[in-house]
Amino acid sequence: MVPALIVVLAVIIFPWLFTIWMSLNEWKVGSPTTFVGLANYLRLPNDPRFIEAVEHTLVYTALSVLLPLVFGTFAAVVFHAKFPWMATPVAIALVWTMMFHPQLGVLNYLLSLVGLPPQLWVFHPATVIPSLVLVETWQWTPLVMLIVLGGIAAIPIEPYESAQIDGAGMWQMFRYITLPLITPFLFIAAMIRGIDAVKSFDVIFAITQGGPGSASETINLYLYSVAFIYYDLGYGSAIAVMFFVLIIALAAVLLYLRQRTLWTEIGLGA
Numbered sequence: 675m676v677p678a679l680i681v682v683l684a685v686i687i688f689p690w691l692f693t694i695w696m697s698l699n700e701w702k703v704g705s706p707t708t709f710v711g712l713a714n715y716l717r718l719p720n721d722p723r724f725i726e727a728v729e730h731t732l733v734y735t736a737l738s739v740l741l742p743l744v745f746g747t748f749a750a751v752v753f754h755a756k757f758p759w760m761a762t763p764v765a766i767a768l769v770w771t772m773m774f775h776p777q778l779g780v781l782n783y784l785l786s787l788v789g790l791p792p793q794l795w796v797f798h799p800a801t802v803i804p805s806l807v808l809v810e811t812w813q814w815t816p817l818v819m820l821i822v823l824g825g826i827a828a829i830p831i832e833p834y835e836s837a838q839i840d841g842a843g844m845w846q847m848f849r850y851i852t853l854p855l856i857t858p859f860l861f862i863a864a865m866i867r868g869i870d871a872v873k874s875f876d877v878i879f880a881i882t883q884g885g886p887g888s889a890s891e892t893i894n895l896y897l898y899s900v901a902f903i904y905y906d907l908g909y910g911s912a913i914a915v916m917f918f919v920l921i922i923a924l925a926a927v928l929l930y931l932r933q934r935t936l937w938t939e940i941g942l943g944a
Contacts, residue, residue, distance in 0.1 A: 697909075700714075734803055739868050746821075767880035782795075822859055829851070874892065897910055
């Protein structure tokens with residue numbers, strides 16, 4: 675076990691301990707390092723750009739989890755014999771960047787076919803986050819679909835046969851048989867998507883770089899800017915630590931909801 679423990683310490687634990695130590699210092703590239711204690715953390719609530727990045731992250735995460743869950747579940751129920759293809763995030767971002775182009779993009783062309791006015795998509799602060807969520811939804815709906823397909827495949831046929839004998843329709847069978855039985859799989863998909871969406875970087879950076887202005891700047895992009903553009907490593911480390919806490923909190927909430935569902939299923943929960 676010793677070699678494995680050494681690798682874990684070197685690759686995971688030591689970098690995090692070093693990050694926490696950096697967050698307690700005023701550390702800018704080219705300047706002397708000064709210990710400032712919790713000053714970097716106390717600076718976060720008074721940083722409007724950080725607060726804005728937190729808001730963007732929460733909205734982006736919520737929509738990026740909800741929409742793939744809805745469409746992925748629908749696709750799994752309807753096309754439970756089909757398996758989709760998946761592509762890399764940056765390749766997807768480059769394709770959608772061309773599709774979002776106000777003059778040359780195919781999306782505005784499609785809108786013109788139905789008489790709707792062209793949109794600025796990722797080039798306007800009001801529509802940039804919904805546009806990015808559209809990319810996330812298109813990209814990750816197949817993953818949710820595959821997870822839900824596993825749950826549907828595990829459901830026995832007998833409950834459906836009994837429901838058909840009793841005269842139940844398609845919606846009733848989905849509502850009272852399929853949905854309750856695939857709920858654990860939906861929580862798994864929500865956990866995977868939630869953690870991935872809250873730390874999303876590649877798609878947003880490749881399409882908008884956090885713009886226009888800072889309208890699509892999430893915590894991850896703000897952290898990148900602080901640490902690698904402004905070279906404020908101490909403050910960037912404090913943001914990284916708080917970002918890690920946010921991800922752990924999100925995972926804990928999803929695990930609690932998942933466990934509560936299990937307790938309810940076996941009659942031990944409320």
